[in-house]
Amino acid sequence: MVGATGVVFGDIATSPLYAFRESFIGVHKLPIDAFHVLGVLSLLVWTLLIVVTLKYVFVTMRADNRGEGGSFALLALIERRLPGARILPWVSGAALLATALFYGDAMITPAISILSAVEGLELVDARMTAGVLPVTLVIVVLLFVVQRRGTEALALWFGPVMLLWLLTIAALGITNVVRAPAVLGALSPWPALRFLAADPTRAFLTLGTVVLAVTGAEALYADMGHFGRRPIASAWLWLALPALLLCYMGQSALVLAEPAAIENPFYRMAPSALLVPLIVLSSVATVIASQSIISGAFSVTQQAIRLGYLPRVTIVQTSASTLGQVYAPAVNALLFITVVGLVIGFGSSAALAAAFGLAVTATMVLTTLLVGVMIFHIWAWNPLWAVPLYGLLLTCDVALFAASSTKFAAGGWLPVLVAAFLAFVFATWRKGRRLVAAQIDQIDLPLDSFLASVTKVTRVRGTAVYLSRAAVGLPPALLHNLKHNKVLHERVLLATIETALTPIVSPAERITIDEAHGGAARVRIRYGFMQTPDVPAALALLPEPPSAGDTTYFLSRQTIVPSAHPGMMQWRESLFSVMVRNSETPMSAFHLPINRVVELGSQIEI
Template sequence: MRSDQRPWRLALAATGVVFGDIGTSPLYAFRESFVGHHRLPLDATHVLGVLSMLVWALILVVTVKYVLITMRADNRGEGGSFALLALIERIKPKSPALPAIAAAALLATALFYGDAMITPAISILSAVEGLSLLDQRLSSAVIPLTLTIVAGLFLIQRRGTGALGALFGPIMLTWFVVIAVMGAWQVALNPMVLKAINPAYAVGFLVGDPLRAFFTLGTVVLAVTGAEALYADMGHFGRKPIARAWLALVFPALLLCYAGQSALVLRTPEAISSPFYLMAPSWCLIPLLILASTATVIASQSIISGAFSVTQQAVRLGYAPRMRILHTSDASRGQIYAPAVNALLFLSVVGLVLGFGSSSALAAAFGLAVTATMVLTTLIIGFVIFRIWRWRLIWAAPLFGLLLLIDLGLFAASATKFMDGGWLPVTVALILMLLFATWRRGRTLVAAELAEGALPTEIFLASADKVMRAPGLAVYLTSSPEGVPAALLHNLKHNHVLHERIYLLTVETSLTPTVELRRRVELSEIGKGLARVRLRFGFMEQPDIPQALSLLAERGERIDPLRTSYFLSRQIIIPTRRPGMSFWRQQLFAAMARNADTPMTTFALPVNRVIELGSQVEI
């Protein structure tokens, strides 16, 4: 797959998918330091200080932390918080720090959804707000037009990104070239801004005006939003293409664009009202508006697709109930669509646009989720650096300390905007954390209850000789690799018959993104026509039981799809006052279980070959 494509073609594709969020940050990131809640004077000290902060945030946070360090911590090619957790669980399964790492990974993932809600709203709003530069009377059209674009964006999700994907790369390439040229033109008119590459300007700002500099960190972080996408989307393109695109195109373009805005406002302070658009000549404002709107739609599309992928990982790893997930491409497993997630995100984005009304108001809500995720990622990657990679402490410790200090500073500054909107992603994250933890714990309790009441296989086999056998294959799905599933006992009790061939099938989700075909299926004979089958799928794969079972035909098993029946056990959860989980969380788990998608859809079972048998389980 990747080896069949030229590296730079993959880099171009990555440009269109990975860098949309961080690439559209120049629309609002620089401006917010001077027009936001904590406004700075438009003098050389503060403008160069802010520019130096932006430059070194891009260097240290994005380039060093993510591109050079974090992206090396891949789980068989996949990235993201869940992949990082799976990597640590696989290599250090008995580490005492594992519960804390799991909690941090879950919280980082939950915060990602807050980011996925805010990004489309703030990105599209910031682009459409440029209409007021054409005519102030067009300001009233900003909200309706934004909502129209948002509705169209979420409507096309069901079609998948396959058809649009080929356009994303060239469009974003054009975007980065254009903002680089605009910035270079302004820098040529006022080259003194190039001095901001010296970190002394950032340090001088921090020392000379510490309170304002601290608050400014909360807006500087807007320039690195989307950095997590470099890591999360690594499985689609690989580390090297993403690194090439960042170092050769995106990073230089962003530096020039921020430098250009700084140069412009130093010459024309009133341009701070919209420094991005005012960098361009007036004759190209309309084409720039169209290009910016397109780029923000792509940025939003990227993070929405990321939300679908993260949801799939959560389901596969047992942190979320089964839900309908559709594959929208025959060529790429990464192109998926989750209708429920799409609907919830759409309603959330509409609510944010109507509730906040402007990109400046939304900027306050944006930074806290991003910086909290960055701190959590740094802490987890610290475990990888010191316990798995075992880098030399003499240089690894100072580097890790510097990166953590920067992240904590950005987080602390963003936390000051908690009451101005930062509470929103935190609240969303806490709710999702509760749901993740409740589902995981509830599944554990149900599995323990089923295992306790399961009939040992030996006792079942002793009575199998006296039962009439029907032709064909019966596949009984069970979550436990031991004992006899309840569905088999119920079927025998009511129908007094067994199939001539029976599979007790357990589906396992691996801690790796994919599983090799030779390890996909494992069959162990029990006796008297019974066999235990284990199917293994990676946490990024879509399980397909019939297709996986066809691999057994190559080993001599007789599998006729028209004579194969699938028996499912549906557990009805009965909350009790037993210890293990509080009663209200048991009720929450029961509600989640009732609304979970059926195994028939999750495992691609043929509708006309499925028999479902129910039972009650007390937890």
């Protein structure tokens, strides 16, 4: 539970820094009176109860792919349980778009979280206002510089620090609730319903800022594989949820007593003597929140590569004991550039808040649609209660998304633009790979026929491992090697790397071999989509493992030539060609020994 508190709840636990405030002084301002304060508080309370507790904790987290969660894990689970179903293209599209939106969230979270914490310096001394941006940028630089070291050492502190943070905000909430105990009435849905009935337009627009309270809710599901469903659910129900409710009630009580405190109600809850320690604790908590989502971006990138939706990029395993702790240098660099740009471009957490909600709510709607497939097609729950339950969840998500859409022009366009571009990249890479595979399949020969035709070819000592795209036909490198060098090795292994629709494949299921005559064999190496392939280590599991000193790895390197043939539009084929040229080589991706690799190239027209 403590570990889950540190990693899973970083984002949602730091939302009180800005969520309540933005409901009153954001894009759509509200008057500060008992009616609107209690109405907003009730909306916050019931959004946390319905969207996070009911939807994610009690429903969505049941949809685990052998312990793993997240959009890709859910996609893999549905594909495995409903192979060939007509809805699979729609399911795949929803999962890809949800993943693309996650990257938009990963850009904005560090910027808004760290900015909102550092802005507390303005309350210490008004002259410190000019230092908010420099201090924020220094923290951002340090945050991204340490990523290459991995999070294993830092993670030891995440849990205790976030535990202290949640206890602190709960204590601040309690000390202020006593000033206006009437805020406890917001635990009932009636203040929210009265707000919706009496002022529907303002109430609807307010939902666009209320959603800031549930940013990070997706992490409960996405990080399920690291801790399991039970610790995450327990930590939410017994620690995070009560602390957040008390904190929001404390802020409501404060502004009812002192309306001017709405400028920064979170920090105003604290006594002046504790303001500086609270700013320090807030800054550390927001760094943890940022670290969690950055690590999530690395993990999602690895999954996308393994499932064939992104070109290979360098992925570094940073922990010898925890599989999910990886580092992607290219992703880290891109996130750093965008976060710095957002901090400088928007300048304040209030300005960034307008851009924050749309990506989050769109992801929630897509997740609910995918969970609907589980409820009605796989779990087959009783429609008498499943339909009303699902209707409630979908209605809440759609309402939050619609309200967030009203902030599109104020900054919501940014994560949508990023998500649209990334979804297009996913689709382009996936389709381009299929076009290349179709061209290679046209020149494939059956292995038995090939071996029968080369009985007089000179055989040389050693083992040749040819990486093959598919478990049928011949890899182009084998044909090119025979054509140019006129020899075959004594032992020929055609190795195919397969990514399973499960997060992890055990070593016992890692490798299978199908022997053929003539010293050749097909080897199938299976990894889960959360694992990093290591071909030499996998071949060492064979009954007769090849000697490292006598093994040569042959790779096929294709140069993509865009053409006017029907496939993709030519400019899109050119984009795919650029992605191929800049992707990581199989030598690095599959941990092949540099001095034992031979690459043979060819041109493929698509």
